[in-house]
Amino acid sequence: MFDIVIVGSGPAGLTSAIYAKRAGKKVVVIEKSIEGGQVATIGKIENYPGFAQIDGFELADNFVRQAKSLGVEFVQDEMIDLKFEGDKNIVIGSKSNYEAKVIILALGSVSRKLKVDGEDKFLGKGVSYCATCDGNFFRNKNVVVVGSGDSAVSSALYLLPICKTVSIVSKYPELKLKGYSKDILNKLNGVKIYYNSNIERIEGDNFVEKIKIDSIEKEVSTDGVFVSIGRMPTTEFLLGKIELDEKGYIKVDNLMHTSRRGVYACGDITNNTVKQIVTATAEGAIASMQALKDMQK
Numbered sequence: 290m291f292d293i294v295i296v297g298s299g300p301a302g303l304t305s306a307i308y309a310k311r312a313g314k315k316v317v318v319i320e321k322s323i324e325g326g327q328v329a330t331i332g333k334i335e336n337y338p339g340f341a342q343i344d345g346f347e348l349a350d351n352f353v354r355q356a357k358s359l360g361v362e363f364v365q366d367e368m369i370d371l372k373f374e375g376d377k378n379i380v381i382g383s384k385s386n387y388e389a390k391v392i393i394l395a396l397g398s399v400s401r402k403l404k405v406d407g408e409d410k411f412l413g414k415g416v417s418y419c420a421t422c423d424g425n426f427f428r429n430k431n432v433v434v435v436g437s438g439d440s441a442v443s444s445a446l447y448l449l450p451i452c453k454t455v456s457i458v459s460k461y462p463e464l465k466l467k468g469y470s471k472d473i474l475n476k477l478n479g480v481k482i483y484y485n486s487n488i489e490r491i492e493g494d495n496f497v498e499k500i501k502i503d504s505i506e507k508e509v510s511t512d513g514v515f516v517s518i519g520r521m522p523t524t525e526f527l528l529g530k531i532e533l534d535e536k537g538y539i540k541v542d543n544l545m546h547t548s549r550r551g552v553y554a555c556g557d558i559t560n561n562t563v564k565q566i567v568t569a570t571a572e573g574a575i576a577s578m579q580a581l582k583d584m585q586k
Contacts, residue, residue: 294389295309295319299326299328305580318362321366328346328348331421332447371531373549376551393554399523400516406489407490411497414497429451431452431512432448432452433500436458468565485504488501488503498511531554541555
């Protein structure tokens with residue numbers, strides 16, 4: 290039995306854990322994959338306060354080390370269900386169950402798929418959703434980044450010094466940048482950008498060899514396709530248990546309460562519109578502080 294179970298070890302979850310542990314609570318963080326969450330897979334970060342520039346893995350590692358230094362317990366497991374028994378809230382994991390007075394959901398999100406022919410076939414064989422994870426496998430090779438936003442630009446910038454050529458396929462007439470100014474295009478010098486374009490299919494024998502883009506007649510040769518078209522929540526198993534919006538995000542109020550008493554949510558999983566590291570940490574702090582306040586009642 291824990292005071293607080295936190296599901297997810299990204300910036301939101303770890304901030305929640307730090308606040309809760311400093312308040313003397315028995316806390317466990319459940320993470321199914323990478324400690325530090327998706328931040329650990331990002332390249333250079335230039336918009337997190339206090340750091341003019343920092344590598345995503347380094348920032349994530351800072352979060353993890355701070356939480357562990359306070360004595361926060363970490364468990365590698367995957368949440369597959371949520372149960373309520375009276376005042377008990379129970380996280381059902383694939384390995385074990387975790388009872389708590391309070392549950393803070395910081396599940397994050399997963400990469401969106403293109404849903405085109407060849408995408409699933411070549412996953413791990415030229416198709417990737419993480420440039421910083423897999424970029425080195427494409428050293429001195431030709432790659433294509435699919436996307437129009439900050440994550441696509443970040444991926445292209447990371448791959449540029451590694452790969453022989455880097456191209457971007459954007460379905461819009463211009464890149465949709467929020468975290469970067471348009472001056473970033475100067476740093477993308479040498480990157481061919483296919484605007485108003487979509488990938489129709491990915492082809493090859495054992496590995497990716499070429500793609501078909503709808504805006505041009507001929508196929509484009511490439512060794513790798515990095516998909517950076519945004520993320521989506523993984524909340525299907527919460528249907529009927531916690532109120533979700535039409536896109537599957539958890540509905541929260543300004544204090545991170547969900548529709549279920551004793552369950553809070555923070556970070557990319559919530560229906561709040563701004564998805565940044567700094568807002569994830571803020572929501573994590575609010576969720577934990579409000580949970581502590583509600584527990585006192």
